Amino acid sequence: MFIGHFAVGFAARRAAPRVSLAVLFAAAQLADLVWPVLVGLGVETVRIEPGNTAFTPLAFVSYPWSHSLLMLAVWGLIFGGLVAPRRGGRPTVAIVAALVLSHWLLDVVTHRPDMPLYPGGPRFGFGLWNSVGATIAAELVLFAAGVWVYARSTRPLDRIGRWSFVAFVLFLLAAFAGNLNTVPPSVTALWIAALIGSAILLAWSAWFDRHRVLRGIDHR
Numbered sequence: 001m002f003i004g005h006f007a008v009g010f011a012a013r014r015a016a017p018r019v020s021l022a023v024l025f026a027a028a029q030l031a032d033l034v035w036p037v038l039v040g041l042g043v044e045t046v047r048i049e050p051g052n053t054a055f056t057p058l059a060f061v062s063y064p065w066s067h068s069l070l071m072l073a074v075w076g077l078i079f080g081g082l083v084a085p086r087r088g089g090r091p092t093v094a095i096v097a098a099l100v101l102s103h104w105l106l107d108v109v110t111h112r113p114d115m116p117l118y119p120g121g122p123r124f125g126f127g128l129w130n131s132v133g134a135t136i137a138a139e140l141v142l143f144a145a146g147v148w149v150y151a152r153s154t155r156p157l158d159r160i161g162r163w164s165f166v167a168f169v170l171f172l173l174a175a176f177a178g179n180l181n182t183v184p185p186s187v188t189a190l191w192i193a194a195l196i197g198s199a200i201l202l203a204w205s206a207w208f209d210r211h212r213v214l215r216g217i218d219h220r
Contacts, residue, residue, distance in 0.1 A: 016087070072103060
């Protein structure tokens with residue numbers, strides 16, 4: 001899943017008023033932030049295998065440290081603990097940890113049975129990626145819901161808050177369409193592009209989110 005992970009980050013903004021949207025996105029996508037680093041280091045393995053599923057040519061051979069349910073629970077508690085001291089305490093830990101765990105829950109719906117429960121443990125996956133149409137529909141519905149919640153929960157302070165947000169949403173939709181079954185030239189190009197793309201999107205979201213405020217909250 002791709003834009004579906006951004007959807008849960010968008011939706012969580014109201015529940016975590018002291019946490020930047022970029023931090024919420026980082027939590028929801030933490031597995032995909034850790035994964036390219038581990039692939040680059042040779043700790044985890046992915047193969048480019050056109051036809052692996054109808055939706056993606058990637059075969060996720062081994063990624064127990066970035067994508068297993070157990071490790072995401074651990075990453076979630078660590079990340080939540082780092083964010084919480086200045087951003088709301090225990091409720092923030094719970095929200096951030098839930099976002100990190102949401103990655104496994106969303107991915108297990110779309111992936112083949114390659115999502116590990118724990119390192120070395122059984123793997124699960126319901127295989128939504130075997131249907132391009134169903135995958136696109138599920139991602140778009142989830143993304144639309146998340147964007148709607150964020151747009152209804154916040155208001156722009158200026159043109160940056162309004163139009164940079166709109167441009168971000170349109171860019172994600174274009175990237176989602178452009179990546180449909182696109183075959184990367186190499187595994188190295190894949191993990192490098194993943195890191196660079198993630199950094200750009202997190203910086204962009206932090207920028208426009210600073211120019212928006214939550215509705216119904218006194219910001220004086």
